[in-house]
């Protein structure tokens with residue numbers, strides 16, 4: 001599906017994915033995950049203890065961040081609201097690890113030129129080593145005062161919209177770490193037999209402690225981190241002149257977005273798009289084309305972004321799912337995109353795949 005050579009749109013389709021490399025926010029992870037090292041406990045222990053190794057911290061699944069101005073080049077700093085993940089050394093958190101034995105997840109090894117930013121200023125000189133390793137730590141048992149001892153400017157970023165403020169260079173690392181820590185937070189017990197399940201494979205597996213448990217035989221999805229595929233689609237009207245947008249019940253009052261929903265077991269992406277749009281808005285959808293994807297670690301979605309064509313136009317809103325749904329003409333969509341809509345209506349920010357799908361629709365709609 002990700003292979004663009006196999007996803008070329010049909011001739012005469014108005015949808016042409018002009019961006020060969022769609023890189024959404026939280027994509028393009030700069031870390032090499034080195035999955036083959038996850039079972040090597042000796043290597044992991046040695047790597048964790050290295051001076052150059054960096055630990056990112058989460059408290060109640062909120063990332064511990066510092067303002068982006070702390071970059072090495074303040075002149076190029078982003079607006080002050082931007083945040084970096086705080087990183088600390090093994091020396092900084094050794095006693096916390098020993099005392100609390102928190103969940104620790106190995107994230108990967110950074111290459112020298114692409115490592116995420118956001119050092120606390122208190123870590124050791126990592127430039128001596130070309131490829132520092134990165135780990136994520138559940139630091140929930142640390143008080144805010146303890147966290148502030150690493151850096152007095154630390155903040156805990158809320159999930160949404162807080163995480164939109166994470167610097168793009170750190171965003172994929174945040175997503176990887178949060179998705180895994182959120183999984184451990186909810187799956188402490190074996191889903192097959194209910195016994196305690198312990199962390200294995202550097203945080204990428206949980207193992208049931210009951211020797212008779214069926215989850216210990218074969219590949220069991222109860223042992224591995226969840227990824228929940230979720231479709232999100234920009235639905236174009238039959239004549240391509242309008243876009244279908246909806247308002248979720250928990251959305252800010254004036255925000256509209258693409259319709260979205262979880263893929264059900266045994267369902268294709270295309271079928272899920274058609275079902276979700278029909279259920280939520282009553283609109284029938286025909287052609288569905290893949291556009292791009294976005295990890296959405298709240299807690300474990302993989303957003304599969306599509307461009308779709310409606311076959312019908314009458315709308316019947318499912319009020320249990322949506323507050324409202326309606327067609328918007330191109331001019332209105334542009335006004336919403338540029339935040340100059342007369343009624344103050346707007347779209348999700350550029351970090352959300354919904355925004356990118358609408359942008360693509362604006363670029364390619366055949367008007």
Ligand SMILES: NC(=O)C1=CN([C@@H]2O[C@H](COP(=O)(O)OP(=O)(O)OC[C@H]3O[C@@H](n4cnc5c(N)ncnc54)[C@H](O)[C@@H]3O)[C@@H](O)[C@H]2O)C=CC1
Pocket residue numbers: 228230232248257258260261262294296298301303348352353354355
């Ligand atoms: N990145 C983006 O641009 C956007 C992301 N999203 C995300 O897409 C996801 C789905 O959107 P909505 O349907 O509007 O969410 P929602 O939160 O309104 O609906 C979720 C409901 O779906 C059901 N459900 C079915 N399978 C589920 C599963 N595997 N996990 C959790 N709930 C499941 C539950 O009843 C739940 O209440 C949400 O996580 C939302 O945050 C939604 C819109 C834009």
